[in-house]
Amino acid sequence: MSLNKRKVLITGCSDDSIGSSLALAFHKAGYHVYATARDPNKITQLMSQGIETLTLDTLSEDSIAECVKKVPSLDILVNNAGKHFLMPVVDVNIAEAKKVYDTNVWAHIAVTQAFMPLLLESKGTIVNQTSVGVTLTLPFQGVYNSSKAAMSMLSDTMRLELEPFGVKVIELRTGVVKTNLIKTMRTSTNPTIPEDSIYEPARESIEKSLRQEQFENAGMEREQWAEAVVQDLSRKSPRPVIWRGEAAFLSWVLSLLPFGWSDGIAKKFSGLNDVAQILGKKKQL
Template identity: 90%
Template sequence: MALTKRKVLITGCSDDSMGSSLALAFHKAGYHVYATARDPNKMTQLKSQGIETLTLDTLSADSIAECVRKVPSLDILVNNAGRTFLMPVVDVNIAEAKKVYDLNVWSHIAVTQAFMPRILESKGTIVNQTSVGVTLTLPFQGVYNSSKAAMSMLSDTMRLELEPFGVKVVELRTGVVKTNLIKTMQNSTTTTIPEDSIYGPAKERIEKSLRQEQFENSGMPRQQWAEAIVRDLSRKPPQPVIWRGETAFLSWFLSLLPYGWSDGLVKKFSGLNDVAQILRK
């Protein structure tokens, strides 16, 4: 008798994303993959590989419920959908910032709650995508990194709360990976500070940092990252926190240092030193 394939559902699987790379890696490893995205027409790469694709808008209760109905059983849920956001905290548009939390935090909880009966039945695994930024104070990334930090704490809490049911919870603390995320961010969100910003004299340097130009050609190849994640998750049991991606080891190491010891490196890396010099003139 053939063994039943383990089933994994992944959110945020549009082409050239970390989600699509995870879907391909799980498929290659022999899993039955449910790859999901808000727009199914943006998963052509996965369809061509014979991967099952489903529509899932993680911000829509109706869409979530419809997706659950199409998935009879599930072993691993990967909450991967998300968006980035960069802006000095004092210049943040609150309405836009709330949208970041809606997608990066609350939608993950909503999807997890909806698929909980499937995960309980299989004594499965919930995987939450966060970031190495949950342990680093990075200028101009306060909203994004705090949303990931919130998801990190929620993951750790669920790890304890769901342990009595045999359910495992894993957090992916991902470093820099080569994806379309930066290009998508540049095309869909503002990278311009307000006209009345206190950072006005350093406008050009600030906006260069907001565009994340230094990362456009850097990062671990996304398929290499995804295959490493699948190996990590296939261990019995998987580690509760998985660090993968470029800068992941450095971020882990810096997280062990006393508070504030990494500030100098972070200021240089983020461009804040340049901004400070401009503002002091």
């Protein structure tokens, strides 16, 4: 390991994920990368590229502490590990929703706190992965997007709080990127609404929306996204908010419009228009 290489640690680097692509892009750019994942058996692709891999379960205090012991110095921490979740808000299982916040919010804070001594020493950078959804109202994504919005606010707050110490905090708002996330979600959880859901008459349309089949092959290529992000973060003065991925620019533009102007687009792409038609017809019968 070259002593003069900048060191970056990335959470959530399982094979075929955006974290994995980001680790490879940093590696190609000359960084020493610590690529981490909860299950070391799911990070073999990066090992074969000569990238240092570490086990890190961001939900485990013991795992975080053990990982910190193996990292002598650190310049950039990328809080990337996340959990996806779709469900109408009134049908949300609270226990499952709390797991989303545990992974997308509190785990990021816990990892940041653990690596803070190294980041203070290097006057390093914290990168928090959020989503373009922090500025959009998207049906059925209320829990997921609100967890990202919470992390967005926390990230911006840390930006001010850590400025006196020379530590930069950057929010990475990612748009649509081609990953195995949707396929994995569909095969592992097969999202369905409860039997007593108020959306029961439109169950088929709702569950089709929850599976997000229309987005399975959509998005920017992971490698293209990762290379752009590394270029952004390698600048002398990176922007405090970085928008990358398909629909990122459109999301930025929509965030500037008056309240409610993006509702029509959100209803169309989420499938809510179809659901509304079905519910309307059922009501007339």
